[in-house]
Amino acid sequence: MSFGRRGTLRHSLRLLVAGGLISAGIAGLAPSPAQAITGGNAVTDSSLNFVAKVSYVGGTFCTGTLIRNNWVLTAAHCVGGVTNPGDMTVRVGTNLKDTGGQVRKAIALYSYPGYTGGHNDIALLKLESPVTGIAPISLADPSQSYRWDGQQGGPFTQYDDGVIAGWGKNGAGQLPDRLQFKGASIMPAEPDGVGLKSIPTSGGPCPGDSGGPLMVDISGELFQVGVMKGQNCSTGANYSEVGAGYLQTWILSHL
Template sequence: MAKTLHRLITALATAVAAVGLLTVAPATADVSPYIVGGTRASIGQYPWTVYLASSSGGQFCGGTLVSGNKVVTAAHCTSGRSPSSTRVVWGREDKQSTAGVVASVTRIWIHPSYRSATSGYDVSVLTLDRNISSSYLPLATPSDTSLYAAGTNATILGWGTTSSGGSASRYLLKATVPVTSDATCRQAYPQYSNTSMVCAGYPQGGTDTCQGDSGGPLVAGGKLIGATSWGRGCASAGYPGVYARIASYHSVLTQQINS
């Protein structure tokens, strides 16, 4: 059985770690424009989509600007990292360009119950050293139950790999995936929890987030409904992507955003 993989990319390793965390070096050349099964996206259309980078500039995760100086991402992207080693890049559709803003991080908050992505609570809030002049994406609330209904079309975005274990994308990519039912997700993943996670993907696979997209947005109804978390491989039939269910964390995330 294939290992369950967190969707994280680092610039420091190219091997599969013993815990099943797939890490690959970011590409320096252009690649085919697919998240997995997606297309190029305009940063102007999705201005709240950001990526996380090391102090040397290597992209390793995604995130969502939710206020002038706050970014929501996945806890497994920031666990073990220091603010001084982390950057947030806003307004840069092409990673090889110098467009946009590179902000330093002054504080990293990780949900206190987080232990691993597959255990839930995979959310983190970054505080930036400046206010970004941009529109931002509101969080889904507990009353937004319709956004989590099976079949709801949602948008995924990121700069991650275009196949499991493949090369990272130079450009921001997007795709549309349907939210799956809790029963479907639980059948694929016994550890699935509908109180902390939500799944999205086609039964036949073919379209999905992948390594390096971790922490990036799952968007429906003009709101952030999920943060890319984990899954078995990428775009595999019968194994949808798993996302942190933002509505479940609305209260605690709002506290951090307003702090």
């Protein structure tokens, strides 16, 4: 696989995905303490600079993605109970936990109105000013959905390959200094999302960076197809589908 402007991850992802080292885990949750990608790999370049750290006053945080220069996509449970958008800040454009990149406050928060009980778990943060010099990630086109959910026809196979990323703790309960990424295996899941199921490896999918992206390679470029909403250490993680369907329609209507 080649990831275009994200090509410096190519070799590592080939080893992870093609070699079968595929498992998952994401999270971080505001206003609850952040958790983690287990067994992830450190990002050491600018390949995933669109992955944002979304922080809430008091120190708790989630993961998100820059999908426009002034919009960040994350999970609805990450902003639950937040009444003042200015209490949320976003750091984007760096692979270091608390250093570099660009920091913006949120000026508006929008949770999907049908969010309930872990379903439809997405939210948008509008930033106080546009981020500059960082290319946002694009949502996948619905015509490509066979790559992750078996819809629209096409040669979908369970365990199609994906990529996850997040800012949370590792399996040892520590917060890595750098953004983590990992190869993942995708299978059809609940009606409102795509699910993540591990193939046994040395590390399994445990709590990790809520709001983080599930991405797929389409013609050498990474596109976002999911937002992390929940996980189970023994069975995998679940993602709200944003590459197609009504959640994508809702997102695009706000941009």
